[in-house]
Amino acid sequence: MAFVGKKFPSLDVDAMNDMGDTFKLNVLEEAKNKKKKVLLFWYPKDFTFVCPTELHAFQEALQEFEKRDTIVIGASCDTPEVHFAWLNTSKDNGGIEGVTYPILADSNRNLSSTLGILDVANETYNEETGVVTVEGDNVTYRATYLIDEEGTVFHEGINHMPVGRNVAEFLRLIDAYAHVQKNGEVCPANWEEGKDAMNADRKGVASYLAAH
Numbered sequence: 028m029a030f031v032g033k034k035f036p037s038l039d040v041d042a043m044n045d046m047g048d049t050f051k052l053n054v055l056e057e058a059k060n061k062k063k064k065v066l067l068f069w070y071p072k073d074f075t076f077v078c079p080t081e082l083h084a085f086q087e088a089l090q091e092f093e094k095r096d097t098i099v100i101g102a103s104c105d106t107p108e109v110h111f112a113w114l115n116t117s118k119d120n121g122g123i124e125g126v127t128y129p130i131l132a133d134s135n136r137n138l139s140s141t142l143g144i145l146d147v148a149n150e151t152y153n154e155e156t157g158v159v160t161v162e163g164d165n166v167t168y169r170a171t172y173l174i175d176e177e178g179t180v181f182h183e184g185i186n187h188m189p190v191g192r193n194v195a196e197f198l199r200l201i202d203a204y205a206h207v208q209k210n211g212e213v214c215p216a217n218w219e220e221g222k223d224a225m226n227a228d229r230k231g232v233a234s235y236l237a238a239h
Contacts, residue, residue: 030180041132043110055178064097065174069167073105073113082123084194102131144170
């Protein structure tokens with residue numbers, strides 16, 4: 028199910044911060060109550076390989092997101108306790124020490140299953156034993172959601188496990204959506220802050236193409 032153009036699901040989920048506090052976080056309410064955009068990124072597992080590179084990359088860009096009034100939230104299906112252990116593991120040991128944004132601990136998979144981003148396939152029911160088995164680790168793909176100040180999703184994307192994300196692209200998407208919100212123009216292919224946008228009509232696209 029695609030969520031672009033729809034409200035993000037309203038669910039309270041356990042979260043952990045770098046201080047070791049466990050608390051409930053509702054992504055939809057976070058956006059609406061604080062009147063800020065939210066970037067929510069899911070990763071498969073703590074203590075793995077591509078994942079820490081992404082968490083550090085989002086941390087390194089955190090000030091750029093904050094300049095754009097955007098809250099960054101990480102998420103996986105690990106427990107809060109495992110998140111805290113990883114937050115207390117140094118970078119040179121594969122940890123994420125120094126990450127300061129909250130990380131959802133969707134260990135009951137309520138939110139990730141609602142979003143449809145879990146790595147599960149080929150569910151099989153054994154009539155003799157009553158056991159259901161699946162293929163896959165039942166963890167999330169690298170899914171990313173950009174949510175506006177009203178709680179509406181304006182971008183979603185899913186990478187397979189081995190492929191890390193480009194953080195700069197999410198900054199570009201936030202800039203583009205903010206330009207649309209402010210100016211009422213649309214942003215053409217490869218648009219970046221400071222480049223020409225265009226009016227969403229025949230004359231606008233003709234004028235843009237003629238100049239580019």
